[in-house]
Amino acid sequence: MTTSPSTSAPARSGGAAGRSPRRDWLALGLLMFPVLLVAVDNTALTFALPAITRALEPSGVHVLWIIDAYPLVLAGLLVSMGSLGDRIGRRRLLIIGSTGFAGLSAATAFAPSAEWLIAGRAALGFFGAMLMPSTLSLIRNIFPEPNRRRMAVAIWAAGFSGGAALGPIFGGWLVEHFWWGAVFLVAVPLMVPLLALGRTFIPESKDPSPGRVDVPSILLSMLVMVPMVYGIKDVATEGPGLTGLGSMAFGLAMGVVFVRRQHRLEHPLLDMSLFRNRVFSMAISANILALFSFNGFILFLAQHLQLLEGLSPSAAGVAMIPALAATVAAGLVVVPLVRKVRPGYVVAAGLAFSATGYTLVAFGNHDGGPALLLAALLVLALGVGTAETISNDLILGSAPPEKSGAAAAISETGYEVGSLLGTAVLGSILTASYQHNLRLPAGLDGMLPGASLHNAGETLAGAMEAAAVLPGPLADAVRDAAAAAFDSGVHVTAAIGLVLMATAAVLAAVVLRKVPKAT
Known part of the structure; x- marks a missing residue:
């Protein structure tokens, strides 16, 4: 399928030439570990919440932030991290994110209080934002040929769906046989294959002319997504109200400012074209x-x-x-x-x-x-x-x-x-x-x-x-x-x-x- 001139180009931006198909599929296999981890993590926490409530005795507000801290930070940083990967290297960003996610997951598993757990979830959102865009963009550059890329994307999506299906069952089993922290601790063994073999089998790729990172654009992107996501979640749980609708309105206003800034920059954080x-x-x-x-x-x-x-x-x-x-x-x-x-x-x-x-x-x-x-x-x-x-x-x-x-x-x-x-x-x-x-x-x-x-x-x-x-x-x-x-x-x-x-x-x-x- 050729949807634009770029899709038919055989060259891999920043990738290694002459790679064998076997190494490409092995690289995809390694990329599936963070995909599975993020998918399982999204759904497994629900089944750990009762045990967390008994162990840490959080307030109602604490429980909401235990749930919301991760997706709020994640959503706020996805665009910034995707563009950062284009600039510094997608494999490099994936390795940084995987290392941070595994280490923080291990620490969060032993959180002594609800406040520490909330902080851990927020930090996991920071490193989680590095994972998913990196895996998908690496697939785009590892598999430049459309038919092989399409199959790779299908496998990527299957891993995400499969992880979401396993999350409730796996999370429930871990909590039942161990303790609530096991839901977080499982990230460590899942990341080991990628951290051990990623640099060997996953080719690096990045934008050859990235330009500088625009920090105000990063801040604006967070001021767009965090209030929007918070507002949507508030409306979903509390119904239409001043807090939820006000948050969404503020996010939309910041979105207008963000888009105008991108149009003015020579090297925008997000290419609006x-x-x-x-x-x-x-x-x-x-x-x-x-x-x-x-x-x-x-x-x-x-x-x-x-x-x-x-x-x-x-x-x-x-x-x-x-x-x-x-x-x-x-x-x-x-x-x-x-x-x-x-x-x-x-x-x-x-x-x-x-x-x-x-x-x-x-x-x-x-x-x-x-x-x-x-x-x-x-x-x-x-x-x-x-x-x-x-x-x-x-x-x-x-x-x-x-x-x-x-x-x-x-x-x-x-x-x-x-x-x-x-x-x-x-x-x-x-x-x-x-x-x-x-x-x-x-x-x-x-x-x-x-x-x-x-x-x-x-x-x-x-x-x-x-x-x-x-x-x-x-x-x-x-x-x-x-x-x-x-x-x-x-x-x-x-x-x-x-x-x-x-x-x-x-x-x-x-x-x-x-x-x-x-x-």
Whole structure:
């Protein structure tokens, strides 16, 4: 596939000439260790939180910062670190990040207090921001030939999806058999192969004419992403309010300042001309929307499985494994497909699959157990795996090799933003619909404390907790009312997801229709 002159260039910017394919694939194998680590780390912490709460006795605010410190710092630094890798060397940045991540993970595993754990999580976000853009940009330069690069990107995406699937199961097993710190300590053995062999088998690459690092641009990029991510997470958990919406507005204002500064600089931190490429911009949008649909779906499916079907968190995670495996399989299967079908149509088909998954939920009956929702997740996962793999390849292929670090960082930022938006937007709509449609039985005022009654009206979890202390018939009535209200919210959010994914599929087919088939 040739999406721009840069994609057909056989030269590797800064790479070693005449490398054997075997060494390239071995280098990819080493790059998968940080990918797996970041993916597992993202989901495993959830299952360690109860043990952390018992051991460190954090306040409610501390718990929120234990969760949020890592993604806030990570999102704020992704663009800066991607551009820094272009300047100082992507392998060099990856080694620095891996060393720091492993060392800090070992220290964080033995954090004596919640404050130390929060500081450790923030520092892990700093080094984590060096990892993912570096792996993806190195793939762009290790595999300049489009077909091999496409397969490498598919394997990269499969590692990320596989790690996300293993996280809940692996994290739960570690906490059960060891202690909460084992979730962090596992980073050390995972990084050893990369640190021992990376310099030997992974070729260095960087921008040959990088220019100086613009520190004000780095600060501005953080003032864009940190308030935006914080605002999205606040809206997702607290609903629309002054804090969340104000944070997002401030982030957008700083975004305007950041973009204007980049246009004025001779050597910008982020080359804004990348976005003038329609293929690049549409592929980024497809990536964001694919993650939006997937994480928004997981949000209400996890609640349904645990609160309405009575599954434990680990059992709910196991129930989702077939769909996550389908994400991996779809990403690998579509690689040869783009030799026969234009990649734009493959991305559009993936987004259409996501729309189909939401269709099953929007118009289906959820009373027959979790089978329909899990089937819908399977269809959705096939679409996400398809769209993500090809859109990531389009992102890398449409950017010049010397700018691959910045392109990879934008792709990773899209991952973060898409995931957060899926949770925040669909989660807020789901919560609002639940609260609007809830009809609790009469007579609860004298049987429940005011706080419990309030929580029952706010969330499905609150209603289920309230029902647990009520007598049988009344408890059943509360559960039925909460389930009906939640189900109505799921239909609404699924219909919105359906419209968004269908629209995205049409746009991808139109905008990307001229991207040629792979040769």
